[in-house]
Amino acid sequence: MKSAMKPHPTPGRASEQLTKEDCLEMFRQLYLARYFDVRLIKEKKRGRLRGTLYSSHNQEAIIVGSIFGLRPTDWISPVHRDMPMFFMKDMRAGWRNPDRMGMSIEEVCAQVWCKSGSPGRARDNWSHIGSLEKRIIHSTSMLAGTIPVAAGVVLADRLNGGDAVVLTFNGEGSTAQGIFHEAINYAAIHKLPVITVVENNQWAYGTPVQLEVPTEDVADRAKGYGIPGYIADGQDVFDVYDKVMEAVEYARSGKGPSIVECKTFRAYGHGDHDDDRAAKYRDPHEVEEGRLRDPLAICRRRLIEKSYLTADDAIRFMAEGKSSSEATTEDFPPEVVAYLDEGIRFALASPEPPAEEGGMWVFKESE
Amino acid sequence: MKSAMKPHPTPGRASEQLTKEDCLEMFRQLYLARYFDVRLIKEKKRGRLRGTLYSSHNQEAIIVGSIFGLRPTDWISPVHRDMPMFFMKDMRAGWRNPDRMGMSIEEVCAQVWCKSGSPGRARDNWSHIGSLEKRIIHSTSMLAGTIPVAAGVVLADRLNGGDAVVLTFNGEGSTAQGIFHEAINYAAIHKLPVITVVENNQWAYGTPVQLEVPTEDVADRAKGYGIPGYIADGQDVFDVYDKVMEAVEYARSGKGPSIVECKTFRAYGHGDHDDDRAAKYRDPHEVEEGRLRDPLAICRRRLIEKSYLTADDAIRFMAEGKSSSEATTEDFPPEVVAYLDEGIRFALASPEPPAEEGGMWVFKESE
Amino acid sequence: MSAAAKAPESLKKNYLTALREALDEEFGANPDALCMGEDIGILGGAFGVTEGLQSKYGKDRVIDMPISEAAIIGAAVGAAMNGKTVVAEMQFIDFISCGFDQIVNMMATYYYRTAGEVNMPVVVRGPAGAYGGGALYHSQMNEAWFCHSPGLRVVCPSTPYDAKGLLKASMRDGNPVIFYEIKELYRQREIEEELPASDYIVPLGQAAVRREGSDVTLVTYGNNVYHCLKAADALAERGVSGEVIDLRTLVPLDETTIFKSLAKTNHVVVVNEAPRTCGFAGEVVARICDSAFDLLDAPPVRVTRLDTPVPWAKPLESFVLPSTEKIVDAALRVVRF
Amino acid sequence: MSAAAKAPESLKKNYLTALREALDEEFGANPDALCMGEDIGILGGAFGVTEGLQSKYGKDRVIDMPISEAAIIGAAVGAAMNGKTVVAEMQFIDFISCGFDQIVNMMATYYYRTAGEVNMPVVVRGPAGAYGGGALYHSQMNEAWFCHSPGLRVVCPSTPYDAKGLLKASMRDGNPVIFYEIKELYRQREIEEELPASDYIVPLGQAAVRREGSDVTLVTYGNNVYHCLKAADALAERGVSGEVIDLRTLVPLDETTIFKSLAKTNHVVVVNEAPRTCGFAGEVVARICDSAFDLLDAPPVRVTRLDTPVPWAKPLESFVLPSTEKIVDAALRVVRF
Numbered sequence A, B: 001m002k003s004a005m006k007p008h009p010t011p012g013r014a015s016e017q018l019t020k021e022d023c024l025e026m027f028r029q030l031y032l033a034r035y036f037d038v039r040l041i042k043e044k045k046r047g048r049l050r051g052t053l054y055s056s057h058n059q060e061a062i063i064v065g066s067i068f069g070l071r072p073t074d075w076i077s078p079v080h081r082d083m084p085m086f087f088m089k090d091m092r093a094g095w096r097n098p099d100r101m102g103m104s105i106e107e108v109c110a111q112v113w114c115k116s117g118s119p120g121r122a123r124d125n126w127s128h129i130g131s132l133e134k135r136i137i138h139s140t141s142m143l144a145g146t147i148p149v150a151a152g153v154v155l156a157d158r159l160n161g162g163d164a165v166v167l168t169f170n171g172e173g174s175t176a177q178g179i180f181h182e183a184i185n186y187a188a189i190h191k192l193p194v195i196t197v198v199e200n201n202q203w204a205y206g207t208p209v210q211l212e213v214p215t216e217d218v219a220d221r222a223k224g225y226g227i228p229g230y231i232a233d234g235q236d237v238f239d240v241y242d243k244v245m246e247a248v249e250y251a252r253s254g255k256g257p258s259i260v261e262c263k264t265f266r267a268y269g270h271g272d273h274d275d276d277r278a279a280k281y282r283d284p285h286e287v288e289e290g291r292l293r294d295p296l297a298i299c300r301r302r303l304i305e306k307s308y309l310t311a312d313d314a315i316r317f318m319a320e321g322k323s324s325s326e327a328t329t330e331d332f333p334p335e336v337v338a339y340l341d342e343g344i345r346f347a348l349a350s351p352e353p354p355a356e357e358g359g360m361w362v363f364k365e366s367e
Numbered sequence C, D: 001m002s003a004a005a006k007a008p009e010s011l012k013k014n015y016l017t018a019l020r021e022a023l024d025e026e027f028g029a030n031p032d033a034l035c036m037g038e039d040i041g042i043l044g045g046a047f048g049v050t051e052g053l054q055s056k057y058g059k060d061r062v063i064d065m066p067i068s069e070a071a072i073i074g075a076a077v078g079a080a081m082n083g084k085t086v087v088a089e090m091q092f093i094d095f096i097s098c099g100f101d102q103i104v105n106m107m108a109t110y111y112y113r114t115a116g117e118v119n120m121p122v123v124v125r126g127p128a129g130a131y132g133g134g135a136l137y138h139s140q141m142n143e144a145w146f147c148h149s150p151g152l153r154v155v156c157p158s159t160p161y162d163a164k165g166l167l168k169a170s171m172r173d174g175n176p177v178i179f180y181e182i183k184e185l186y187r188q189r190e191i192e193e194e195l196p197a198s199d200y201i202v203p204l205g206q207a208a209v210r211r212e213g214s215d216v217t218l219v220t221y222g223n224n225v226y227h228c229l230k231a232a233d234a235l236a237e238r239g240v241s242g243e244v245i246d247l248r249t250l251v252p253l254d255e256t257t258i259f260k261s262l263a264k265t266n267h268v269v270v271v272n273e274a275p276r277t278c279g280f281a282g283e284v285v286a287r288i289c290d291s292a293f294d295l296l297d298a299p300p301v302r303v304t305r306l307d308t309p310v311p312w313a314k315p316l317e318s319f320v321l322p323s324t325e326k327i328v329d330a331a332l333r334v335v336r337f
């Protein structure tokens, strides 16, 4: 995998600065992201959930690696396939720390269960949540639509003397939208700290990347704006971390936006409704190969190399390579399972929003 | 001026194949385009015209050079600053040849005079005309909006076994539109013969190119699509011809779209209503320098070098460097003046469309 | 709902199949027919409306487009201008907002601004409507935007028979059509019906009387046809006879059928699921005022969505949308005026 | 039109100056106020509404944006979310179609979908309206699209006093506002008026009675206020007393003022220049039917643009648009019903 651009002298891989605790935490977070997906699919199959689940299975290294190094003051803008990001933002500050700049698992589960405990009181579905306080931008369904919003957010921050950056997430197919161009063009002209992370999972629903993007790498789109286009191995949490931190540093120092393409593969259907069809419209060999490089396994290997994991610890939990129906609770660290349990307990206890709320908050009342 | 990409071995400059007659015709056409502008501004000042005139003064080499080499079956999509293109399309087939694949001067003048003899019966203004028969796409005001339409036109042509290409014209500022991206991205994926000629006249109304485009050259946008981005000296009709013909050949042979940036300078206001203000918001030195390289003068010099013009002939008509208020009829070849006279005579004689037409042609009646 | 309702169940077809057949038949008959959209070829469409079409007619005619609604519409316009008949799919009609300019300013006006030179045989179709828990961006009925954009036909079938007949008519109309498919009806069993074996169309601009009645006219279209039919049942129990009109086409509007009904009932309730302000229900009310005011024995009443987006949670969604109960209430208010 | 009309001419200000003053004063008072748009800084705007603003408040607050309507709206949304008050200019309101999705799906809904967490103080303003020979793409009044998109305020002043007062109110409202400036009024001499020296606003949602009358109510806004006033003059000559209501704000709509007038006149003509179908005139008719039907002695009548684009040639433009004559005719028909 080649690196698309070296816009400034690489200051050594950022991941080399990570402590053992950081690395182990990232590994745990990979498990947490995976478990979130596995668990929700199980819950969905039990008929407890409405809406569509866009599985992030196999793309967890992007989720964890890209946001792990952010400052609390930084912003993110996740989309449909990034559900775990909502509660993993600023997670280094403590999974249960109420002051961290990310949502609690309770809030996110309440959203998934369509309950009033959701940050948006279950007014819009699944990934369409956010938080002003926690610095998470709320997306609409319209793909790539949050990139200009992200630009506006950091514009305001910069005018206020802040140094925040914003990470927006988009699938490779979404880069075909006009708004992608308008927003990045604007950000490039004004050198706004907007980083567009492209999760190139090779498929946009039933359409392969070749029918969405005319270049070999999606990162090539950066060349049209004269901005850096980084390419990361989206299966390797440390490579994602390195490339995103490079982009973050570039942005924070006032040099402007960039694109970080993370190469990955969509392991299952577009949404859970699509699993069966996806098995038909995609070549089984392609899918098999795409699932081979499980981000859990790759991270584990790195940690063993670094001697951060003993041989025993390394094989304690083995979710890797398992589909959601194969994986069981035993494949995950207990604190991960417990965390989800807490969120789900809250969600189940949270009431449905009352009907009248349907008519509320159309307008802010005048003061 | 550097050439952005050499996508395939340059087959020798296409302009070297031009005959003496061709070259002299191009020179005449430059005069014709210039006279169209000069004359209309005079007519406008006399209060005979409604609407806004977006002067093509100083950009005539792009108009003439880009369409001169097209085949009759090719399509064009001019915008606000390209009025002369409507009647100059396929002009090699004879200025007054009714079968040529371009509009007559009568039709274009009827449009400018807002008369029923216009191809669109004066239903939309100035440059918003076109012709299915003559293969000219009708633009709306919305900048860059015809690029996807152009793509659709050649898609259909290709499905029918045709080999037409289409030239769409856009200012540099218009390349910031989302639709520019969507259309070129699509054309690049499907290798459609869509050539986007960018007339980079350094200003988009009151906004300099640096606030519209983040790269040094607008042609760099091509890199984002992995397509050729040619750069032409927009003041040199032969250089424009060379670069566009290279793009045309590339497109016609099935290799796909490209961008041809023609570097030029907007000599006067954005529209005629803006002349006074433009004198304030632009640095006089910049304007002076921008007007220095008159395309008439540059073409004349080339023709003298080639000995296609004698010393006497060369100085017969000297419109170059003259503003529309300075230039007089004597500065232009009589056939050019006569041609415009004919068009204007027709326009003046053409009736206004009757009021009831306002309510007509909303829908095609069912068969 | 049609005569075919008595046919053996096995021959009945659902709304989605009817649409697919319409495309297939028109593609077979018209070699210039194309369709363009996201995931319509390899996948066969998010809901399967175009399933099998690409393998039958090839990649040249069933084109998997990038996620670029504006380019899809624009390319459809260009191809239509150059002789093709194009069906452009919006994966959900909600995403039409991303191609809005190309629709209202390029496609809708092409015939007008060229004084009839350029025909624009493009059908922009897509799944629409609420009631399925799709929330703000997978529930829209945004037809009023396009009814308000001169030059566009606007069509919305509620039965398999109409879905097929109207789609075929739209593809032959020669004008740009915005075609609203009610996704909650795609696979609804109760409305399946046998379709004619031979070619047929349902002409644009003709409403259908779905149920005859004498006391109050319920004017509607789309999914609310069924709420109105149920409301008419409930009204019948209370001795009120409701007539249900399914508009089928909004532009052009079949005013005659509405006025004929009003002449009989003298009371009207107009029902649709779009936001109230400047929605099509208000237009129907205004048209009645224009031409049939003296037929009214009571104010014409609208039952519409509240002026809100469609929220996700079920109680909220129900709160803002029209329902059988709300229609019954409105009808009773009207007849008791 | 206001009391100030008696002031010495030199102190009178035109509609455009009023807007410029509103921006200037709000920028002075609110350090978080920004504006973004094409050609608004260096040039000072196509019409000069923002002239002098950049040199006074700097490039950070008066931002020359690339020709990217969708990014302008989107960036305005983001900045508003993060504490700014943003005025986004569309060079002509017609180009709002290029940023349509960001308006109706992102900006309009932000407050709703976040259950009131995120305020959205954005004013999208731009020159609008026909009658100037601007043809299809420089003449639009497309307010109905936005009236039909819940979450947006829609405002349209017709006088310098209102232009200033409504723009200031819009900037302080905290909700997204689509603000229609009538470009034919920008420099119109006859409507110039002296403006209060001290800070004032015109609250959103309050109509103005521009002329009192007893026989027929003419409900309108924007440029047609003046056609209606002239029509009222002409009607007076025929012994018909017309009351003219200038709505000023469409969302929220001041129904009270309309109904109060109707209680007096019992006849109404609604006038606007947008296409007829699903336009705001129809909405006013429907609202009257909703709540004031029994005040009507005759059908409410609409005078609107035909359902066509705005054509260029003058005879055609006049043919499709409302005029004083058409309003007089309609009013006479109504009172003689």
Ligand SMILES: Cc1ncc(C[n+]2csc(CCOP(=O)(O)OP(=O)(O)O)c2C)c(N)n1
Pocket: A081, A141, A142, A143, A170, A171, A172, A173, A174, A175, A177, A199, A201, A203, A204, A205, A266, A270, C038, C067, C069, C091, C095, C098
């Ligand atoms: C503007 C718009 N058009 C279409 C869709 C429908 N849609 C939802 S997800 C999707 C595919 C997205 O693919 P990609 O961007 O690669 O992201 P991925 O799902 O692969 O993560 C499509 C077409 C949409 N949400 N928004």
Ligand SMILES: Cc1ncc(C[n+]2csc(CCOP(=O)(O)OP(=O)(O)O)c2C)c(N)n1
Pocket: B081, B141, B142, B143, B170, B171, B172, B173, B174, B175, B177, B199, B201, B203, B204, B205, B266, B270, D038, D067, D069, D091, D095, D098
């Ligand atoms: C979508 C859209 N936004 C804004 C405008 C208003 N407008 C007309 S011309 C123009 C400047 C165009 O600049 P450029 O593309 O460089 O072309 P030039 O006029 O310099 O030839 C602008 C902003 C428009 N016509 N369409």
Ligand SMILES: [Mg+2]
Pocket: A171, A172, A173, A199, A200, A201, A202, A203, A204, A205
């Ligand atoms: Mg993808």
Ligand SMILES: [Mg+2]
Pocket: B171, B172, B173, B199, B200, B201, B202, B203, B204, B205
């Ligand atoms: Mg320019």
